[in-house]
Amino acid sequence: MGKKEQILLTLDGKYTGYIPVIPVANTFAARWSGKPMGEVMSNSELYAQAVIDCRKHFDYDGLWVNGFGGVAAALGQGLTDKFGQESLTGEGVILTRESLEQLHEFRADQDLNLDGMINAIRMMKEQEPDQPIFTVVSSPASTAAVMMDVGNFYISMIKDPEFVKEVIRRITEPLVESVKMLARAGVDVIWNPMPTLSGTCISRKLYEQICRESNMYFNEQVRKCGLRLVAHACGKWDDRFDLLFGEGNDGVHVSECNFQEVCQMYGKDTCIMGDIPSVPIMLFGTPEEVYQTAFGNCMEALSYGTFILSPDCGMPPDVPYENIEEMCRAARDAVEKIGK
């Protein structure tokens, strides 16, 4: 059985005698390449090559296609943002209901951002056919937050929730169209970050009232494309894990949680991913601390279900190389201990 099959089966809840190690290593790989980060992150070929070479060097799993901000840019590029400037990214351009009328039409087949991603995916599939390809696609609510300006989004959630729902509705289909294009190009897993919607930011009540329905619809469309889905529960989700784990995700990438409790409650039905603290342990911890944390995570999670070892958020670009080696070694040792 190849690595890709093993990893996809892990997400399907089947233990294959292997613990995948999948850091979200896009900016790390760009830094590791030695080229200026801005240049690598804006050039799909340089970026793909950096990701491929970095993965091979450290022998972890998975390839990450650079985060997709294409829908926001395609809909809102050129419109005036909250600073009164012409936006290049579509961030902060939907400040009023009137600005909704100014959004451009979205054509996935003409989107330059998607073109770059598809080019990166092609290179990855050619050079590393046995590695699954992950890409970051934000949920409709998260994308709405970006396009409305996050502060305005939060305030509108209370003052004008129907406006927020209208923006989310407007953004959802373009996102689904993009996912379909990415699926056709060969992406295997959508990794959905929801940082603005965690318990660190909004209440469970607002999450349920405004975001959840669109999240569930979006997840359903992703799965219809034959893709696996991992939700990143960035921040505090303890008061709403029951909702998240009921939204049709194949995996949940956790952070800042009671790891044992989450594995115990939800690990049987959903693959758990995490949970090495990115900054205090991966970036600033000793190799020994990384090993102990990673090994502990593996042993804990595998008692209940399947597991992917990873830092609990994006891997910082300055993580010491030794710490990555120790993370990988911990997963191998855990398999030895548990048995194949």
Place this chain on the structure above:
Amino acid sequence: MCMEEIAAAVCEGDDDNIVDLCRMALEGGATPSCIIKEGLTAGMMRAGEFFDSGEYFLPEMLISSMTLQKGLDYLVGCLEKESGFWRGCIVIGTVEGDTHDIGKNLVGAMLQAAGFRVIDLGIDVSAERFIESVGIYKPDIIAMSALLSTTMMNMETVIRRLSDRGLRDQVKVMIGGAVVNQRFADRIGADGYSENASQAVLLAERLICAS
């Protein structure tokens, strides 16, 4: 006019009525600094307590902060007539490469309400702009925010350049943001770290006293 009404308006985010309430308080003989301290700031502190206890989240805090800011904007002109209100000057900004500003704005509003003159450099602020601000505004404190593990190291760059230019002794440095903590602050040589906006005010007060 009861200060309690102003405090409640801030805490509940009643931004439509806050200016009228402040005007009535002034007409009733209250001084601007009294309205700020006992009305606006008290209301924002109460909102901060609700945030700490998990009753309020960012949307509620932002609406309270917006209400506070409206009241401050109305009163700040009158303050110039009162001497001794400002307790120090703070330059605040989100570091280079980072465009997150919600936390930074909350901290800025709270600091202003607490009597600090706040110079907001905005988001994506280069190390050089922070350094230049020392010469321009002569701040007592530089307050930096970062939300990304990819940008947090830019805080260290600012501190290192302050030292390289011989400016480190002239200004205190405080940091905040989701990815940083006290350990990181110690590591990069910052004078302090705060976890949230209300703690940032206490930290600023401590740093000003210490200097």
